[in-house]
Amino acid sequence: MSRILVLPGDGIGPEIVDEALRVLEAAQARFGLDIELDHGLVGGAACDAEGDPLPEGTLEKARAADAILFGSIGGPKWDKLERDKRPERGLLRLRSSLGLFANLRPAILFPQLAGASSLKPEVVSGLDILIVRELTGGIYFGQPRGIKEENGERVGFNTYVYTESEMKRIARVAFDLAMQRGKRVCSVDKANVLEVTELWKEVVTEEAKAYPEIELSHMYVDNAAMQLVRAPKQFDVIVTGNLFGDILSDEAAMLTGSIGMLPSASLDENRKGLYEPCHGSAPDIAGQGIANPLATIMSLAMLMRYSLQRGDVADAIEAAVEKVLDQGLRTADIHTEGSRKVSTGEMGAAVAEAL
Amino acid sequence: MSRILVLPGDGIGPEIVDEALRVLEAAQARFGLDIELDHGLVGGAACDAEGDPLPEGTLEKARAADAILFGSIGGPKWDKLERDKRPERGLLRLRSSLGLFANLRPAILFPQLAGASSLKPEVVSGLDILIVRELTGGIYFGQPRGIKEENGERVGFNTYVYTESEMKRIARVAFDLAMQRGKRVCSVDKANVLEVTELWKEVVTEEAKAYPEIELSHMYVDNAAMQLVRAPKQFDVIVTGNLFGDILSDEAAMLTGSIGMLPSASLDENRKGLYEPCHGSAPDIAGQGIANPLATIMSLAMLMRYSLQRGDVADAIEAAVEKVLDQGLRTADIHTEGSRKVSTGEMGAAVAEAL
Ligand SMILES: CC(C)[C@H](C(=O)O)[C@@H](O)C(=O)O
Numbered sequence: 221m222s223r224i225l226v227l228p229g230d231g232i233g234p235e236i237v238d239e240a241l242r243v244l245e246a247a248q249a250r251f252g253l254d255i256e257l258d259h260g261l262v263g264g265a266a267c268d269a270e271g272d273p274l275p276e277g278t279l280e281k282a283r284a285a286d287a288i289l290f291g292s293i294g295g296p297k298w299d300k301l302e303r304d305k306r307p308e309r310g311l312l313r314l315r316s317s318l319g320l321f322a323n324l325r326p327a328i329l330f331p332q333l334a335g336a337s338s339l340k341p342e343v344v345s346g347l348d349i350l351i352v353r354e355l356t357g358g359i360y361f362g363q364p365r366g367i368k369e370e371n372g373e374r375v376g377f378n379t380y381v382y383t384e385s386e387m388k389r390i391a392r393v394a395f396d397l398a399m400q401r402g403k404r405v406c407s408v409d410k411a412n413v414l415e416v417t418e419l420w421k422e423v424v425t426e427e428a429k430a431y432p433e434i435e436l437s438h439m440y441v442d443n444a445a446m447q448l449v450r451a452p453k454q455f456d457v458i459v460t461g462n463l464f465g466d467i468l469s470d471e472a473a474m475l476t477g478s479i480g481m482l483p484s485a486s487l488d489e490n491r492k493g494l495y496e497p498c499h500g501s502a503p504d505i506a507g508q509g510i511a512n513p514l515a516t517i518m519s520l521a522m523l524m525r526y527s528l529q530r531g532d533v534a535d536a537i538e539a540a541v542e543k544v545l546d547q548g549l550r551t552a553d554i555h556t557e558g559s560r561k562v563s564t565g566e567m568g569a570a571v572a573e574a575l
Numbered sequence: 576m577s578r579i580l581v582l583p584g585d586g587i588g589p590e591i592v593d594e595a596l597r598v599l600e601a602a603q604a605r606f607g608l609d610i611e612l613d614h615g616l617v618g619g620a621a622c623d624a625e626g627d628p629l630p631e632g633t634l635e636k637a638r639a640a641d642a643i644l645f646g647s648i649g650g651p652k653w654d655k656l657e658r659d660k661r662p663e664r665g666l667l668r669l670r671s672s673l674g675l676f677a678n679l680r681p682a683i684l685f686p687q688l689a690g691a692s693s694l695k696p697e698v699v700s701g702l703d704i705l706i707v708r709e710l711t712g713g714i715y716f717g718q719p720r721g722i723k724e725e726n727g728e729r730v731g732f733n734t735y736v737y738t739e740s741e742m743k744r745i746a747r748v749a750f751d752l753a754m755q756r757g758k759r760v761c762s763v764d765k766a767n768v769l770e771v772t773e774l775w776k777e778v779v780t781e782e783a784k785a786y787p788e789i790e791l792s793h794m795y796v797d798n799a800a801m802q803l804v805r806a807p808k809q810f811d812v813i814v815t816g817n818l819f820g821d822i823l824s825d826e827a828a829m830l831t832g833s834i835g836m837l838p839s840a841s842l843d844e845n846r847k848g849l850y851e852p853c854h855g856s857a858p859d860i861a862g863q864g865i866a867n868p869l870a871t872i873m874s875l876a877m878l879m880r881y882s883l884q885r886g887d888v889a890d891a892i893e894a895a896v897e898k899v900l901d902q903g904l905r906t907a908d909i910h911t912e913g914s915r916k917v918s919t920g921e922m923g924a925a926v927a928e929a930l
Pocket residue numbers: 308311312466767768797
């Protein structure tokens with residue numbers, strides 16, 4: 221039996237997670253999966269109910285689960301709260317408490333949606349990049365940090381720090397994943413300026429020795445931001461730290477023009493993971509039934525593949541998504557002339573049906 | 576009399592600076608400018624000659640000058656040197672020693688080169704963004720920094736730090752520049768994670784009170800990296816810190832498809848400045864006479880505008896560049912069918928002639 225904890229969160233989170241659960245039900249029926257679902261509060265919803273974006277109860281349930289299906293968090297309603305109570309902090313604490321250090325963010329262009337990209341079709345057609353972002357270290361968690369008073373003025377400070385072992389383990393995840401793909405890894409750093417990334421480059425290079433088949437390259441982060449725009453198809457797997465990964469994975473996702481389609485996985489050492497769409501909680505459209513549930517449904521596919529070791533179920537879910545896209549079904553965010561505009565619920569139902 | 580220090584640097588630096596000087600000569604003839612030129616070594620060239628990427632003599636000349644015309648630095652030849660001797664460190668020390676805290680990086684799409692962008696024409700046509708990047712603080716210069724041994728492993732660390740006064744002065748530069756443009760400023764931070772940028776957001780908001788006509792917005796850096804790809808024309812002026820500015824200005828420059836066209840200015844409190852093209856030293860094509868000198872020529876125009884207060888000369892140089900583009904002259908990097916491919920020297924001569 222596998223335990224999945226469901227954390228819908230805020231904004232459109234509950235709606236899109238509902239559709240993923242509908243697809244999960246269809247998958248259980250078809251594949252006879254033995255899954256126990258649990259539910260919990262996180263983010264603004266948890267703040268409202270219990271005054272904490274990651275209540276102890278949720279964390280306990282998360283520890284007990286094999287995988288977590290996560291919606292999205294945040295919204296203007298909670299922006300004025302003190303720092304530790306803000307929804308984002310709940311997500312950051314969850315990642316860190318569970319040791320979910322490996323964040324996998326694919327940027328894939330669905331041929332059916334090629335027109336949605338702001339880039340020229342020839343630049344992005346067939347795009348298939350995997351960004352591997354370190355998720356529990358770097359400047360996100362470095363100490364000391366804060367805002368202090370010095371010489372009569374305020375000073376803000378954070379610390380960008382990585383240990384050798386943190387670098388090694390994320391490099392290995394990237395190499396292992398690249399071995400199942402194009403066998404090319406580009407490590408992104410700013411080694412010409414930042415010592416921490418100078419060490420990053422060194423350690424990644426050392427780890428690569430154990431993977432003679434991998435072609436490893438290095439790129440400065442400013443150049444990577446340019447190359448993603450200029451010629452994104454040059455990349456196979458990109459591995460980088462927490463902050464650069466945050467920036468580059470969003471940039472890469474947007475190249476596809478359909479961020480509402482992109483899933484992500486955050487894994488620990490034992491492939492226990494948290495799965496969430498790349499997009500945010502979109503409070504402006506919450507509750508209207510127009511959000512795109514496909515990124516969450518594809519996140520469920522990743523959950524099957526990585527945490528439940530059911531690549532077959534993952535393949536089937538992904539095929540079902542392709543099928544409804546082929547049928548011309550589109551939520552508002554990816555709708556173009558000639559296709560059929562559907563609601564969040566219709567889209568979820570269609571995928572479940574196709575499965 | 577104005578003194579300009581010329582620092583050609585490495586790679587294609589000397590070739591492109593030569594063409595800018597040819598244009599400067601034409602400008603002197605036309606406008607009767609009283610300019611004294613000085614020359615110095617920087618980067619790898621200075622390392623080779625004097626073992627230091629920023630020799631004391633060069634720094635003295637730089638202090639004495641009203642403006643610096645800079646080519647480009649770096650190349651594989653010097654990558655193996657110890658950290659302090661590398662060409663980039665020379666540039667960083669120069670920026671910091673002269674207090675060149677305000678880095679202005681325009682991302683402009685020349686209508687004549689619209690086809691060069693990897694983005695769809697309707698997404699980028701008419702693009703005109705100005706990125707104002709803080710250049711002498713932040714994680715680039717923060718202490719402590721280094722690589723140490725701890726618990727039997729290596730640990731890399733850097734410090735991201737900004738004082739209130741550093742934030743204030745760069746915000747004011749951005750607001751002043753926006754007042755001469757579209758009056759909209761977007762401040763980019765990661766205030767939901769990093770305290771230093773939480774303070775940044777606060778201070779920028781406070782400073783904005785003195786500019787009631789300015790429309791100020793805030794954006795997280797990951798979202799900014801996305802929005803630049805999705806809909807770059809939404810931006811007028813972007814203001815941000817050193818590292819985010821490094822990444823976003825390169826991304827924005829690449830949106831135009833012609834990074835060989837984009838100049839930059841780095842100014843101190845008194846508008847003394849260093850002017851350099853946004854592109855690098857391109858060692859692979861150095862010495863072949865095929866590099867595009869227009870970014871350096873446009874940097875000379877910025878020099879006239881900001882450090883020499885000669886907006887009229889700047890306008891004339893920019894008009895001359897437009898004219899040769901209209902004539903269909905293109906260096907290899909921006910060449911397309913139907914236009915005339917010219918060498919570095921031919922391009923420089925044509926602009927000088929047009930002037
Ligand atoms: C919400 C925020 C803290 C988070 C991050 O920066 O990691 C988000 O941008 C992401 O990428 O998942």
